[in-house]
Amino acid sequence: MTKYGMAINKTRCIGCQTCAYACKMQNSVAKNVRWNRVLSEGCDVVDGAVGQYPNLSRTYLPLACQHCENPACMKVCPTGATYKDEMGRVEIDYEKCIGCRMCMAACPYNARSFNWEEPVHEPGFAYGDKDVPERTKGVAEKCTMCKERTDRGEEPRCVQCCPMGARVFGDLDDPNSEVSKVIATRHASQLLEEQGTHPQVYYFE
Amino acid sequence: MSESQKTLSRRGFLKGTGAAAGALGLAGLAGVGTAGSLLSPVDAHAESEERTAHLCHQFHCLTGCNLKCTIRDERISIIEPSDIVKDKKHSTICLRGIGEVSHIYSQDRLQVPMKRVGERGEGKFEQISWDEAIKTIADNLKETQQKYGEGSVFIRKSTEAGIDFDFITQLLHADAGGQWGLDRGQANGLGPAFGPWSYLSNRSHWEFKDAATIIELSHNPLESAMVWSRPLMDAKEAGVYIVAIDPRFTGTAAKANEWLPVRPGTDAALIQGMLKAVVDNGWYDEEFIMAHTSCPYLVDRATGKSFRSSETMAPNPAVVSAEPVGAPFVWDTVTNAPALYDDPAVVAALEGEWTVDGKQLVTEFTLIKEWLDGITLEWAAETSGIDKQAIVNLADRYANNGPAIIDIGLGGADKYTNADVLGHSTAMLVALTGQYGKKGAGYASYCGLGASNPSATLNYWTLPEEYGYGESPVAMYDMPYKENSIHAALTFGDAFTLEAGAAQDMLNWVKTLDFFAIVDLYHSSAVDYADIVLPACTKFECEENVKQLRDSMGHVMLANGMVKPLFESKSDLQIERLLAAQWGLEDLLPKTYEELARFMLDGVADADPRMEGITYDALLANGGVMALPETGDDYMPDGTADFFLTPSTRIELYYEYLADQGHALPVYEDANEAFETNPKKAQYPLYFTQGKSRYRIHAYYSAAEWFQEDFGPSINIAPEDAEVRGISTGDDVRVFNDRGSFVATALINRSLQPGVLFMAETTYTRYYKEGFLQNVTNSARLERGYSMFFGPQIPYNDVLVEVEKA
CATH class of the missing domain: 3.40.50.740 (Rossmann fold)
Structure with missing residues (x-):
């Protein structure tokens, strides 16, 4: 079996937002929607700081769908629109999505967006990968682990574009894959492990 | 809170997405008569024609990525790192390259004459x-x-x-x-010592991992040019100790082992404190000094002029006029008389004073020591706002702990009138400690220019x-x-x-x-x-x-x-x-x-x-x-300390041409406006600083709608400064001084030291509610700057202002 996953090096992440825009471009993500974002942890402004001056710190958390092994979103989806595919990715069948937003309430990572209106694209044409399906008003959407690219044997766009080389993508079921090795040797951890969702996105420092 | 900073927690997600939906409703208007109308609405991709194209992107971030563009129906639809560069570490992109998909088709493109x-x-x-x-x-x-x-x-x-x-x-x-007048303030000050173009490194930034210490002096590559800051993160992972000297807790400071929040415009005081510690503790490298610097050269104490040969001349590429000067003399301890600096038989004295033909001759090093005798660590600490012990510790680490690099920013500290003093002081620190011309050591702006890559030969039309x-x-x-x-x-x-x-x-x-x-x-x-x-x-x-x-x-x-x-x-x-x-x-x-x-x-x-x-x-x-044939991981230029573009081809630390203006040595002076004891602070108590943002190259990319979703003309203010003025994040605030004012959005940000404001460099006036940031910036000129290689610099950050709710 193949189980795609990712490990993100938080030491190397400089919060540059390149992955966030790479995702927006690749997936033709509409105005004011983001599938992938880089949080300044504990800050209420981007690039803020925590602590008391001058003892400050700032860490970044790149955040998108965690492609959980035990996805909370899938369990609550009443139509089966959210599913775990054969490559271990959590995907959405937009045809089946009825816009109930149960998945959004269930996701502990706040990884999903909802199209309350018909998506608006700036620039006003279909930028991005030609194989990425359009989303319409009334459906939920999120990171697909770049399904279209990974199906073609390419790495996700955020991995390809990271200027720091902070992201490693691969097959978690293959103990010899780079991602598996990094997770094992760098003591990678998962977000909100206590939720029991078992994310396939790992973080390490 | 913008979509991009939607937090991990689910609080308010429904409200948040509702607000986004509201904004979407307005967007339809924007297409009329602008970029949108030229382009058909979103359509199916299936039957579209695709081709790929490659081009070199910006020079201006000093990166120059090769970008691969997917062009579908004659529109640039995907921009990604090039797959045809030979050296794969140059298969790079950052948000600015990707953001071109938005920027090229921006609503604010000029369309017609x-x-x-x-x-x-x-x-x-x-x-x-x-x-x-x-x-x-x-x-x-x-x-x-x-x-x-x-x-x-x-x-x-x-x-x-x-x-x-x-x-x-x-x-x-x-x-x-x-x-x-841009970004060459430190270069003005270090050029006479190391040569006019020495502000660009003569060794590769891929060598960062070989240093024991890297001092990022007024340099924030992690936000100004992400692509070439990769070697800095390699160094961090390799355990190199990184120090950031910056008034602001920048992206680079956040990754550093140590952040030294200098007061704006006082970096030179900190460096001079380090110099003091190095000389007083004997942490200098005498062998390097004698072989590679002007420290043993003689100066006429009465006139402040260098004691030079009237017969043997040396070319002088370090001054704008390029007029040759007499070759310098040293004191020969064998003959007990002045001798030409490069006479191989001479054993030169590093320190001392002698009388020749009624002239009191003294070595540069003796003058440097006398000058440093007048400086105290207490003064350096009080002026820069950095603890005395931290200054000494940094000097110790820099001088005594293996190879060290000082990586300077082009910008930042250059934007104060006293930037040449900083450049000159740092040049002296580097020269006295010998941290130059060897693996893992150096002093310059380690940017995409300089020696990091081999360069091509091209004809110029x-x-x-x-x-x-x-x-x-x-x-x-x-x-x-x-x-x-x-x-x-x-x-x-x-x-x-x-x-x-x-x-x-x-x-x-x-x-x-x-x-x-x-x-x-x-x-x-x-x-x-x-x-x-x-x-x-x-x-x-x-x-x-x-x-x-x-x-x-x-x-x-x-x-x-x-x-x-x-x-x-x-x-x-x-x-x-x-x-x-x-x-x-x-x-x-x-x-x-x-x-x-x-x-x-x-x-x-x-x-x-x-x-x-x-x-x-x-x-x-x-x-x-x-x-080019040398391109690849093996390309690692061996920049040495054996030749400099100065008259004696050594590092020349005594600036004779500034002797009449009292700056032959880097005598400290306050910036024009930005200094603690300026009486103007009573009226305008806040330092106003501007710098690079990852969302821009100067004003460029301001028009990209993708970036506008996250980033507009906003002014970062420390919580305590905001509180006393009743300012909250999101408020419109007026920033003003005697020169003018503008209105921007306040962002309360703990990354600022109290009393200092920060704003990303200028953007187009149309994005402000009123005015724009250049209305308050300074036009003062450093008089001695007119005799410097790059002329007086524009002191954009040498600015005091007050802020109030608009």
């Missing part, structure tokens, strides 16, 4: 034809030159537009505006010799203040508000011009003041298949696979040709970018065998990218 119909500054225009626009510009420039002489026309191309060629300025013998730049007796940034003969101006890009401080002074002067035309891509701040506006196209667009030929990252890159210019825009080359034709001179220019690129490569292999095989046709056959 326009003429002004309102007052200057009012921003009222009507569309005209290219013929009318070009003729109007030519008629006005001709009339001005007939009336006031050739030097009455000022023409300047922006950095990016000026790469490869600048024909029209030379064809008209126009004034190109002299010194730029020249005009017949009767054409050339006119005189530039007054730098552009001084034109509002100094008598000059300029009556008409043509700028490619917004020179007037980007390349000068105190915008009210500059724009009031621009209003007095008989004529001003601008060529630009976007509706920049200066556009509203122009009589004629010409729309240029981006580097992704061209009338022909190819565009710029560039030397970047060890590769020769020919932009190819262009899309046609959007709207009625044209390429810079065709705009220059149209203008030249008005004087009948267009045949002196290449007809096309292809002709220019072929010329640039023609016969270069005869002069430089490394260029063998890199021809126009070979480039096109290779997607437009070919590597």
